[in-house]
Amino acid sequence: MANRDNIFAAPIEKLGDFTFDENVAEVFPDMIQRSVPGYSNIISAIGMLAERFATDGSRVYDLGCSLGAATLSMRRHIKAQNCTIIGVDNSPAMVERCKLHVNAYRSDTDVQIIEDDIRNVDIQNASVVVLNFTLQFLTPDDRQALLEKIFAGLKPGGILIISEKYNFADETANELLIDLHHDFKRANGYSELEISQKRSALENVMKPDSIDTHKHRLTDIGFSSVAVWFQCFNFGSMFAIK
Ligand SMILES: Nc1ncnc2c1ncn2[C@@H]1O[C@H](C[S@+](CC[C@H]([NH3+])C(=O)[O-])CC(=O)[O-])[C@@H](O)[C@H]1O
Numbered sequence: 001m002a003n004r005d006n007i008f009a010a011p012i013e014k015l016g017d018f019t020f021d022e023n024v025a026e027v028f029p030d031m032i033q034r035s036v037p038g039y040s041n042i043i044s045a046i047g048m049l050a051e052r053f054a055t056d057g058s059r060v061y062d063l064g065c066s067l068g069a070a071t072l073s074m075r076r077h078i079k080a081q082n083c084t085i086i087g088v089d090n091s092p093a094m095v096e097r098c099k100l101h102v103n104a105y106r107s108d109t110d111v112q113i114i115e116d117d118i119r120n121v122d123i124q125n126a127s128v129v130v131l132n133f134t135l136q137f138l139t140p141d142d143r144q145a146l147l148e149k150i151f152a153g154l155k156p157g158g159i160l161i162i163s164e165k166y167n168f169a170d171e172t173a174n175e176l177l178i179d180l181h182h183d184f185k186r187a188n189g190y191s192e193l194e195i196s197q198k199r200s201a202l203e204n205v206m207k208p209d210s211i212d213t214h215k216h217r218l219t220d221i222g223f224s225s226v227a228v229w230f231q232c233f234n235f236g237s238m239f240a241i242k
């Protein structure tokens, strides 16, 4: 069984910003499963979308791949020939573990895991690009530049899948959805202290956009067929087709 996430269980005197360090990588499958509503469904659907959109000889990118959950789901589903999946993450602890997961099985689809900042990565000949809960960790300017680079590197008909935590312009709706997310975490065994310390640790490093902001930004860049295909509380996933 995966190691249990106890990172914020005890009171932390000098609470710093949340980072994807060794301790987080160690418990990450448990943390993300108990913290993100719909995570498993999203991972499965990313595989299904990749099966439809991956084309022969193209590249498939998983940007902010963590331990490679989306990469592995896509690798299981892709039927196209001579595809390469490129997973990128700038956390050495994540990349080290991700490589172990990927190398545990062989497959017809080649997988390369790269330790780098996704802002530096060259994107070319892409049929599928996945940003599964990664864009939210970049600054707004960096979000725009990254999405422009992805658009330029996608083949016509290629798909971008972006999963994010959202905020909502309506204050009442926003508070209710945040509360429901906290109920979800409580139901999954997190204490009030864990919920509040993690919330504080994330405050400076993760600033969610609204669904409208995402849609407008993608449409302005040139994507067509922008749609939310999944939402649970303040978490969801969109696709955008070039
Ligand atoms: N600039 C950056 N460059 C590279 N990696 C980055 C950067 N910023 C953050 N990361 C990486 O993005 C990942 C975000 S987790 C993604 C889950 C995964 N997609 C999953 O499907 O399981 C989401 C979450 O924990 O909420 C972490 O591994 C960071 O190291």
Ligand SMILES: O=C(O)C(=O)Cc1ccccc1
Binding pocket: 031, 032, 035, 036, 165, 198, 199, 202
């Ligand atoms: O736990 C939370 O409150 C979240 O917003 C999701 C999350 C999951 C894993 C790492 C960082 C944020």
